[in-house]
Amino acid sequence: MERHYGLDWLRIGAFALLIFYHIGMVFVPWGFHVKTAQPMDWVAIPMMAANTWRLLLLFVVSGYASRALLAKGSGFGAFMRSRSARLLIPLAFGMIVIVPTQPWIDLSTQHGYGAGFWTFFTHDYFGFRAIDGIALPTWQHLWFVAYLWLYTMILALGGMLLGRNSLQAAFDRLFGGAWLWILPTIWLIIVSAWLFPGGRETHALFGDWVAHASYFPAFLFGFAFAGSRGGFVAVARWWRWAAASAVIAYAIAVAIEWAWPVDVPTPYPYGLIFSVARAVQGWATIIALIGIADRYWNRDAPWRATLTEAVFPFYIIHQTVIVGVEWLLRPYGLSPFAEFVILVATTIAGCWAFYLIGREIGWLRPLIGLRRRGPVHPPAIATLAAAEA
Template sequence: MERHYGLDWLRIGAFGLLIFYHVGMVFVPWDFHVKTAHPIDWVAIPMHTTNSWRLMLLFVVSGYASRALLAKSAGPGSFVGSRNKRLLIPLLFGMAIIVPIQPWVELTTKHGYDGGFGWFWLHDYFRFGTFHTLLLPTWQHLWFVLYLWVYTVALAGGVWLMRGRSLQGIFDRIFGTVAILLLPVAWLLGVDLYLLPGARETHDLFSDSIAHAHYLPGFLFGFALARSEPAMAAIGRWWKTAGIVAVLSYAAVAAIELRWPGSAMPYPYGYLFASARAIQGWCAIIALIGIAERYWNHDHAWRRMLTEAVFPFYIIHQTVIVAVEWVLLPYGLPPLAEFAILVLATIAGCWAFYLVGREIGWLRPLIGLRGFIAPRHARPSPKLATAETLS
């Protein structure tokens, strides 16, 4: 398999948007671990530009990358072993060290918890039970890593059971047509309107049917897309149409949100909102993959480092956001100043976490990097680097 640089850029861009999205969660009137003193209703409008597709896109790209990783592995067992190291180790490290400040801030700001962070971490965090409505310890935003690992293990099990047989031909025949737009949209509409109407993601692995119904098919779609020239050709034919439909669907989502902020939408606008959101989500993904295939499928001197950096960025970014907002709360800053400080502090914190962590051999696997670290004099110039890192 040739590397698809366009999907690398999509992955980098999606994780970059995630920083702005989670900073936005501080201001939007939706539930989050810490909130500004003055939430702003209209912030939901720009949040909805990515809300319906950002995570699905990451699972699709992860499925695509998993196909390449499986092809490089000696078999399903070896593939799972490598994924255990790259996903489970950072997940456990993150849950033990990176994440705990988030529930502590939530408990102190929302539930009146008066213990210091050290006391909380030593006495309350590792209780393996419910504490003030929070299940501790927790994976918080690292649920994505857990779900990706579970889907990876399920995929490897399926590959082992198939014993060399393949469904790739069936996928090619179906998704090499306009069905690449219509079938996923039909599935998402069926899930959101009929199978699980009104369901919300819980990020609890065993009671999160709506998330699994969205993300597992997306992951498997990406896996099959990695070896499907007919499907990629179909995306090439339909991505412009998909982009137009995504924009129109977002306009409907924004109009309904603006008229009825929150979830109190009268019939039939709640159904229209859910429908438009599902259509927007999948059409945006097809449009973005089409753009990546057409315009972004080329290498750049910065791509290798950014591709490596996104996983450490993901691990640390939400903890930085929550901690910095907790520090800012007593000052009652204007929203624009508060937003600017959060963005700059989060970007700086993410870069510091990655740049320092990559230089420490024992820390690298804990933050999602390969364990080997070359001596500085032996490292290739970024402009000449060709070695690849897939997370």
């Protein structure tokens, strides 16, 4: 496989967007672990521009990265061992050390939990039971790592049974031309409008069929797309049309959301139209972004290697910083704008501090998702595969 810097930048951008999206969750009326004193309905409109595709994109680029890692490795067995270490160790560390602050703040501010953090951590967090509907212990935002590990293991086991390239030709035939855009869109419409109408993701791994039906195919798509020259040709031809379709579909979804906001029931057939529009918007945006990355971003830059390595540590710590800082800000009654500015500044600073300190400490590196061995600072030739997340 040839190195593709554009997909590096796309992955970096996807994780950066995720951080800003979770900051936005503080202000939107939707449920979150900590909320501003006065959530604003209008924040849902810009949030809707990203929430149909942001996670799909993460699984697509993770599938792409998995293909690159497998191509440079020594077989499926070694691939499974490497991925398990790189994903499960940070997941366990995150659940034990990074995450617990979040459910404690959630319970304290929104569920009437009265005990302090230390009591919560030592007596309740590892109780393997639910408190007011919140299952403990929890992985919170790190559910993505657990799902990625599961999909990776299924992929590797399938590869061991079928061979590395046995299905690549079928992918190239099935997803040639515009079908690369059309077929996944049809599947996402089926998932959202027919199989699971009104369904919500649980991120509990077992029984979360809404999420698995969307994200596992996206992961497999990214894996197969990485080896498909015809796929890149198709994206280059159709991404502009996909971008226009994404904008139109977003406008339709926004119009319906504006007419029936948040908890107001949406009458038939507008609820169905809303689901279809969001599915169309989601995959069309994926195709458009891959096309933009391939056309304009496929070039190296001094900061790319560092950012490629940093995104996984950023992901591990960012939501705990957001939730913790907003909890500290709540008693001061600041304006939403002031809270937003402080959250952005402190989250970026906290993520950089977590990464810059962690990468210099050998035993801490694998706990925050970095390689144990090798240079502390990523080499200039680092690729999408270097982050392995």
